Amino acid sequence: MATIVQYSRLGGPDVLEVVEVPVPSVTDGHVLVEVQAIGVNPIDSKLRSGFRASAPLDGPRGVGADASGVILEVGSGVDGWAAGDEVIIQRAPGAYASHLVVAPHNLVRKPSVWTWSQAAAVGIPVSTAYQALRSLGVTEGTRLLIHGGTGGVGQAAVQFAVAWGVRVFATASPANHERLIELGAVPLSYGDGLVERVREASPEGIDVVLDGAGTEEALQASFELVEDRSRIGTIVVGGRAAELGIRAWMGGSPVPLTDEEVRLRAEGVPAAIELAAQGKFDVEVSERFPLARAADAQRLSEEGHTRGKIVLIP
Numbered sequence: 200m201a202t203i204v205q206y207s208r209l210g211g212p213d214v215l216e217v218v219e220v221p222v223p224s225v226t227d228g229h230v231l232v233e234v235q236a237i238g239v240n241p242i243d244s245k246l247r248s249g250f251r252a253s254a255p256l257d258g259p260r261g262v263g264a265d266a267s268g269v270i271l272e273v274g275s276g277v278d279g280w281a282a283g284d285e286v287i288i289q290r291a292p293g294a295y296a297s298h299l300v301v302a303p304h305n306l307v308r309k310p311s312v313w314t315w316s317q318a319a320a321v322g323i324p325v326s327t328a329y330q331a332l333r334s335l336g337v338t339e340g341t342r343l344l345i346h347g348g349t350g351g352v353g354q355a356a357v358q359f360a361v362a363w364g365v366r367v368f369a370t371a372s373p374a375n376h377e378r379l380i381e382l383g384a385v386p387l388s389y390g391d392g393l394v395e396r397v398r399e400a401s402p403e404g405i406d407v408v409l410d411g412a413g414t415e416e417a418l419q420a421s422f423e424l425v426e427d428r429s430r431i432g433t434i435v436v437g438g439r440a441a442e443l444g445i446r447a448w449m450g451g452s453p454v455p456l457t458d459e460e461v462r463l464r465a466e467g468v469p470a471a472i473e474l475a476a477q478g479k480f481d482v483e484v485s486e487r488f489p490l491a492r493a494a495d496a497q498r499l500s501e502e503g504h505t506r507g508k509i510v511l512i513p
């Protein structure tokens with residue numbers, strides 16, 4: 200049997216149901232994967248609660264998008280993949296599951312340098328961080344401020360930027376400053392006096408801001424520090440981007456990603472794998488829960504202070 204997590208009405212983590220179902224059959228053009236680990240992302244809770252709009256529920260709906268696992272069976276018409284291959288799975292609806300039927304374009308070969316948990320944790324945060332930084336034109340020498348530097352997206356963004364020769368300033372609560380230093384960023388506390396602390400840390404100024412926090416404080420500080428609003432991008436409060444004159448990618452934005460942005464997202468995980476092979480990209484997994492405790496994992500994620508990633512194990 201397979202285990203899946205689903206919900207039939209919007210609400211708190213308690214609406215999640217853990218259900219036993221027959222193992223799905225592989226279909227043409229797809230592979231069947233035995234899942235080893237699943238990445239928990241804030242969007243999973245935002246969709247479940249209705250905070251982010253989605254199509255009306257017309258039956259049970261699966262949860263999640265990111266996972267890792269081993270291919271059990273390959274459907275007809277699939278080239279380049281075989282039973283036993285170890286894979287990273289991205290953009291898979293209903294990824295909170297012990298078995299998944301996935302199209303090849305949702306697979307990346309898992310590098311041996313990452314554990315199953317690390318491989319499951321990269322999809323959404325790594326692709327988002329990479330695309331946002333590239334779309335903001337961050338390059339060597341840029342002075343970059345990241346709001347929310349030690350979450351899933353933040354740690355990925357810090358590491359890409361550091362690898363590209365960017366000078367990175369990032370906010371986190373004091374307990375996480377050491378992690379930012381390890382990753383190569385200058386740590387800053389959010390809260391009162393943020394702008395002054397940034398100015399003191401970077402007297403030459405800030406060129407670009409990536410907002411992974413979405414708070415009023417992060418937005419106002421960004422406006423004080425960077426005059427050109429096209430160099431400020433948010434992944435959290437996309438719904439306000441047009442009114443504020445800043446860039447946004449999803450996060451409630453009514454504007455879908457462009458083809459170029461979709462292409463950049465697809466480049467993120469392979470780029471991280473290349474850096475990981477050189478010892479320049481770490482994936483921090485701070486908490487693991489059994490799949491049956493998906494609701495507890497989401498409760499923790501919703502506290503908004505995840506360091507690195509939360510992962511589920513089937």
Ligand SMILES: NC(=O)c1ccc[n+]([C@@H]2O[C@H](COP(=O)([O-])OP(=O)(O)OC[C@H]3O[C@@H](n4cnc5c(N)ncnc54)[C@H](OP(=O)(O)O)[C@@H]3O)[C@@H](O)[C@H]2O)c1
Nearest residue numbers: 241327347349350351352371372389412434449450504505
């Ligand atoms: N638009 C997109 O495509 C997209 C993709 C991925 C994620 N997102 C969104 O981006 C946000 C971050 O995602 P994530 O996966 O990195 O989340 P996460 O792993 O839950 O991390 C959240 C981070 O926010 C920090 N934080 C909490 N309060 C803060 C504050 N007042 N000021 C600054 N930082 C604060 C926390 O740091 P401390 O623990 O140190 O406080 C934590 O590291 C979420 O809202 C998520 O939904 C959007």
